[in-house]
Amino acid sequence: MDQKLIDQINEKTAIVDLVSEFVTLKKTGKNFVGLCPFHQEKTPSFSVSPEKNIAKCMSCGEGGNPINFFRKIKNISFEEAAAELAERAGIEVKKINVKKDPYENYYALMSEVANFYEFNLRHSEKGLEALRYLYDRQMTDELIKHFRLGFAPSYGSTLYQVLKNKNFSVSDMINLGVVKQSDQGDYYDLFSDRIIFPITDAKGRVVGLSGRTTHPKEPAKYINSPETIIFKKGMLLYHFNEALPEIRKLKQVVLYEGFFDVISSYGAGIMHGVATMGTALTKDQAKLIKSVSPSIIIAYDGDQAGLKASDHAIPILEKEQLKIEVLTIPEKMDPDDFIKAYGPEAYEKLFGEFTEDSFQFRYRYYKIGKDLKNANDLKDFKRQIVSMVQYVDSSIRAHYLSRLSTEFSIPIAELDGLKPTKDKEKEPIKIPPKERSKMPSKYEQAERFLIMAMLRSKTVSRKVMNALKSSDFAEVITASIRLSIDHYYDDHVEMNLDHFLDTLNTEQRDVMENTIMKDIIWKKNLPLDDVEVDKYITLVILANDHRRFMYLNHQIETLQEVSEALVNERDQLKKRLDKNKEEASNGSWKDHTTAH
CATH class of the missing domain: 1.10.860 (DNAb Helicase; Chain A)
Incomplete structure (x- = not known):
C-alpha cells in the first residue's frame, strides 16, 4: 500500500473519535485519557493526543496511529483496518490493494446460515419451545444475542431452500457441510430440531456450527458440522474472537470444555472464557492461546473425566511456556451446573479459593484412586511426580521432591534415581537433525x-x-x-x-x-x-x-x-x-x- 495513501487515511481519521468507540475518554489538558483497552487497570493510563493523532498506554505501551490502533483493537490485518477506515473517511477504497479472500463466498454463506437459525429461534413455534428451554437454563436474552444462539427447524430442507433462493451455490452448501445429498439425489439440511451454536474463527467469521438436542432420549447430544477448508475444529476455540478484548485486558484465558460453560460463565462476569468444544486440547489451540495471553486457568468439569482432561492439557500448555492454573469445581460439577445451583457470586469466589497451580493440582490428582500404603500404588505415584518435575525449574523440582520425600519418608537420592513415566506429551521438544542432502523447495x-x-x-x-x-x-x-x-x-x-x-x-x-x-x-x-x-x-x-x-x-x-x-x-x-x-x-x- 502506498505510504501517501496510508498517511491520508491516518490524517482523515480523528484518533479521539475512533478510540471513543471502544474507550470512555476524559479530557485532561490538551489530551484525553481513559482505561487501557489492552490490559486491566484501575487508574486510566491510556492517553490520546488529538494534536499528534496518536494513542498510547503509558503502562503497557500499546496504541499507535489510527490504523494501528484499529488493527489491534479489532484483531484484523493492517490492510483490512486501512480499508475500513478509508471507507469511513470517504477515501476511494479501490485505491487500496486488499486481496480478496478466496473463501469469501464460504464466509458469506456461513454468515447467512447463522442468521437464518438465529431468526428461526424467535420466529417459529418449535424455535420458541427451544427459547423456553434456554430460559429454563437461565440464559438471558442478552446472552442469547451475544452468542448468536439459533434453532434448526425439523423440516428437512428449509435451510437449503432459503440459501438456494438467495443464489448460494449448492456445491458450497455441501462443501461446508450444512446441506447433504441423499442417495436419491435430494438435498436436506444437516441440522434438524436442534439449538444451534455458531462457531467463529479468530476474526469473528462464522466457520462452523454445533447443534444440541433438547430431547433427553436423543443418543447424540451434539452434532457438529464436518471439518472443511475453513473449519478445523482442532485449530479453533469457541468464543475466542469475542473474548479477545477481555483476554487482552486481563492477560489471561479461562479454558472450558463446553459451550454452556462459556455462556453461563460470561453471564456470571467471567467474560474471557473459551472452550475446546468437548474435545481434548490440541497443540494448535495452545499456540492460539499463547498468541494472546501469557496465562491460563483450566476450568474443566469437576468429575474424573474433567480432571483427567486437565492433566492431559497441562503438558501441552507447558510447551507454550504459559502460566497455568487449574480450577477444580466442587461436587464434581461443571461450571454451568455450579452457576445454576449456587449463583454468580459463589462462582466468582471459586477463582480465588479453588484455583491452584498446575503442580499442586497434579500432586493432588495423582493421589486419587490410589492406596498409597500399597507399594505398587506408591511406586506409580512417585514416578508420576518425578515425571512431572523432570524438565522444570530446579527450585520447583527440589520443592516437590522434598515434599514427596518428607510425606512418604523416601530418601531424595532414591527419587533422583527414578526414571520418569513415559509420556510423549511430557518429553522435551526434540528438533530432528537436518537432512543436509534435502534442500528446501x-x-x-x-x-x-x-x-x-x-x-x-x-x-x-x-x-x-x-x-x-x-x-x-x-x-x-x-x-x-x-x-x-x-x-x-x-x-x-x-x-x-x-x-x-x-x-x-x-x-x-x-x-x-x-x-x-x-x-x-x-x-x-x-x-x-x-x-x-x-x-x-x-x-x-x-x-x-x-x-x-x-x-x-x-x-x-x-x-x-x-x-x-x-x-x-x-x-x-x-x-x-x-x-x-x-x-x-x-x-x-x-x-x-x-x-x-
Missing part, C-alpha cells in the same frame, strides 16, 4: 528470503505485508514470523535482532535460529534488492495459486454438482499458472533461490 526458499528482507528493512517489511496475506504462505510458522516482524516495526523504527528474538515463542525462535539465520544469504549479508523482493513475492503467490488450483480441481472432480463460478476460478488460475511457467522457461524471471 524454491518456494520455501522464497518465503525465507522474504523474511530476511523484512528483517533488514522496515520499508520492505511493509511492502511484503501489503503484497501477501498469511494464507499465501505454505509454512504456517513462516507466516507467523512475518506477522511478528510487522508488529515489531509498529513500535520500532529499526530492527534490533536480539530484542526481536526475545519477542518470539519457542517454535518461531527455533526456525529463526536454526533455519533462516543459518542460510548462506543471511550469513554473508548478501544484498536483496527491490527487483529480487518482487520476484520472491511472485514466487510465493505462484505457489499459493498452484495449491488453490489443485484444491479446486479436486472439488470439481469429486462433487456431484459443480458451480460455474468454481470452474471459472479454476480455469483462470490455470491460465495464470501456464503464463508464469512460460515466462520462467523463456527466462523472463530466473530461479531466484540459486541466484547467489
